[in-house]
Amino acid sequence: MPTTLLEQSSLFLQQFVNGMTLGSIYALIAVGYTMVYGVIQLINFAHGEIYMLGAFLSFSLVSGFFGVGLPFVLAVTIAVLVCALAGVLLDLVAYRPLRRSPRLAALITAIGMSIFLQNLALLIWGGQIRSFPRAVIPVFLFAPALQFGEVVVSWLQVVILLTAVILMVVLQLIVHYTRLGRAMRAIAQDQTAAALMGVNVDRVVSYTFALGSGLGGVAGILVGLYYNAVYPTMGYLAGIKAFAAAVLGGIGSIPGAILGGGILGLAEVFGAGYISSSYGDGIAYAIMILVILVKPAGLFGRPSSNKLYRG
C-alpha cells in the first residue's frame, strides 16, 4: 500500500486517468443505447455485440485474418463502417418487422440477436482470446505521452479520450444543427407528429442505428487495443455496463449517456483500486440498481411525457 502523501496522490491521479479512459469508452457505447431508445423506445441488447464486432473486424483486417493485412487506419475505418452497416441491418432484419408489436417482443428479439451474434463470432473467430499483433499497430500508442512522477498517461489513453471527446462533440452538432438531427429529435418527442410533418421515420431510424453502431464499433476497436484482448463474449459485460451508464444519465438523453459513462468508468476504477479489484464489475450493477430505485428517470432524463399518445 502507498504510504506517503505523494504516493497516495499519484495513485489517485493514475486511477483518475484510467477511469476517464474507461469512462470515455462506456460513453461511446452508452450513446448508441440511448440514441436508439430515443427514437424507437427499444433497448438494443445486441449493441454490445456490435462493439465486439468492431474489435474483431479491426483485429482481423490489420492482422490479415481474412488473408490480407491492411494498413491500420484503413482497417479501422472499414471496421467502423461495417459496424454502422451491421447496426442498420440488425434493425432491418430483427426489429423493424416488430415495430408495431408489443415492446416485449422487440426486447426479447434484441436478447436473441445478442446471443446469435456472439455465436456467429464464435463460429468465425473461435473462442480463444485474440490480440492485436504489436507489429501492425502504430508503436507510439504504447509510449507514454505524459509522465509526472509515478503517473503515466499513454498515447493510447490520450487517443481514446480525444476520440471520444471529438466524436461526442460531432454527434451533438449533428443532433442539434442538422436536418437529420432535428428529425431524430422530432421522432423522439412524437413519432406520429414527425411522420405527419413528412419525416420518413424508417429512414431516420436507420441513420440512428448507423450512427450509434459506428460509435459502438469505435469503442470496440479502442478497447481491443487498450486491453489487447478480443473475444466473442467481450460485448456482454461492456454492453451491460454501458447500458447502466445510459440508465444513470437518463435513457434517451445523449449528454446523460456521456456523463453516465464517465461516472461509471471512474466509479469502477476507483472501486477496484480502493475497495477490491473484484468489486469493479459489481459497482456498475450497484449504480444501476440505485438509480432505478432512487431516480428512475436518471440524471438528465425526465418522466416520459409522450407515453400519453402511445396506445
Next chain:
Amino acid sequence: MPLLKLNDIHCYYGNIHALKGVSFEIYHGEIRTLIGANGAGKSTVLMAISAILKPRQGEILYDGMPVAGRAPDELVQAGLCQVPEGRRIFPDMTVGENLEMGAYCRSGRAAIKANLEMVYDLFPVLSKRRRQAGGSLSGGEQQMLALGRALMSQPELLLLDEPSLGLAPLMVEKIFSLIERIAGEGITILLVEQNAQAALRLADYGYVMESGKIILEAPARKLLQDERVKEAYLGE
C-alpha cells in the same frame, strides 16, 4: 374533380371495426367539416387520409391519385398536411424549430424564410416566443404553433383535428377566425370537431359521423337547422 375523395373506407384496430364504409369528398377552396361524438371515428378518418393507418377496404384519392402505397412524407410533399388532435407540437423544441419541422420536406432556404415571416405575421405571439420551448406555451398558443407548423409545409389541403379541444371559449373564437383567414388564402380545409356549432358556422358543408359511419350530410347551414343535429350535437 374533387381534391380529396374517400370511397367506402373500412378501418380496423385489431378486431374493432372502426370505420364502416366512409365515403365523402371535398373540392378545392372549400371548408368541410366532420362532426360527431367522441369515438365516432373522426380522427381515424384523418389518420387514414394521412396514410398513418391503412384501410382494409376502400380507396382514398388525393388530387386524383390513390393514397394507398404512399408514405406519409410523400403526401406532405404533395400538399396534404394534418394538424393532429391534441396539437402534438414538439415540446422540447423551440417555437422556431417546431415551425422549421413543418418545412421539413421543402427545399429552398429563401422560400422557407418568407413562409416563416408569413406565419409570424399571422401569429404575432409565436414571433415573440420563437426561442421558447414549444412545451412552455399555453394551450391556445400551442394550437397556433400547430397551425403555423402545418402552414410551413405550404399545404393545399389542411386536415384539422379538434382545433378547439381544451381551449377557453375566447381562444376557440380566435382559433376559428384564424382558420377562416387561412381558408381565405385558398387552402382547402377538412375540419374535424366536437364543437359542432362553431364548426358548422365556419364550414360550407358538413358530415355527421356516428359509430364509424356517416349518417347525415348536408350544406352546413342546413345542418345547423336540422332537428336531429340540434338535439344530438348542438345541445338545443
